Structure formats: structure tokens, C-alpha cells
Amino acid sequence: MLGRLKTYSGLLTKGSFMSNRNSGSFELPIPRTRAFTLIELLVVMAIIALLAALLLAVLNRAKSAAQAVTCRNNLKEWGQAMHLYASDHDDFLPPEGKPTPLESDLANPQCAIG
Numbered sequence: 001m002l003g004r005l006k007t008y009s010g011l012l013t014k015g016s017f018m019s020n021r022n023s024g025s026f027e028l029p030i031p032r033t034r035a036f037t038l039i040e041l042l043v044v045m046a047i048i049a050l051l052a053a054l055l056l057a058v059l060n061r062a063k064s065a066a067q068a069v070t071c072r073n074n075l076k077e078w079g080q081a082m083h084l085y086a087s088d089h090d091d092f093l094p095p096e097g098k099p100t101p102l103e104s105d106l107a108n109p110q111c112a113i114g
Contacts, residue, residue: 082094
């Protein structure tokens, strides 16, 4: 960094400009820029990959937490529906219905609907 300061600090003086003898104009010297090495690029890529992995882990936890909230909300609504039904029907719960379809229902699905 200090070496760069020395090269740039002399740009404002007349002696540091390169003169073009044909046109009489002055040109600024082009400073050399240092390129990144392969190791530096690999380190940066590894850091970015690590940060992306951490971000994905956090997003997966947030997704599962949102699914848990949705599940709890559905259970709460079922409980409220059962409570409202029971309060309207002399503390009886709704009929359970058929837990599994009968063989006759599978053979003729139109009869099972009606």
C-alpha cells in the first residue's frame, strides 16, 4: 500500500508525466494492478459456500417452524369445530362416519355417494 502511495503521489508533478514528443501532449503512466491468485479465489468461493450452507440451514428451520404453526392452527380449528358442534347438539360429538370404505362401496362408487 505504501509503495502505491509513492507512485501515485508523484503524478501531480510535471516531471512524473511522460511526454509524447510527436504531439507535445502529456500522458499519465498506467498503474499496474495486482490480479487475484487462484488460492485467493478458492478461499473466497469456500467462504461464500459456507455462508450459503448456513443460510439454507436457517431457511429449513424456518420452514419447519412454519409448518408446525400451520399444523397447530389446524388442530385448534378442529377443536373449536367439535366444541361448537357439541354445544349445538346436546353435548354429542358428530357421527364418525365410515372409517374405511366397504367392499360394496368400492365396487359401485356412485351408490356410496348417495
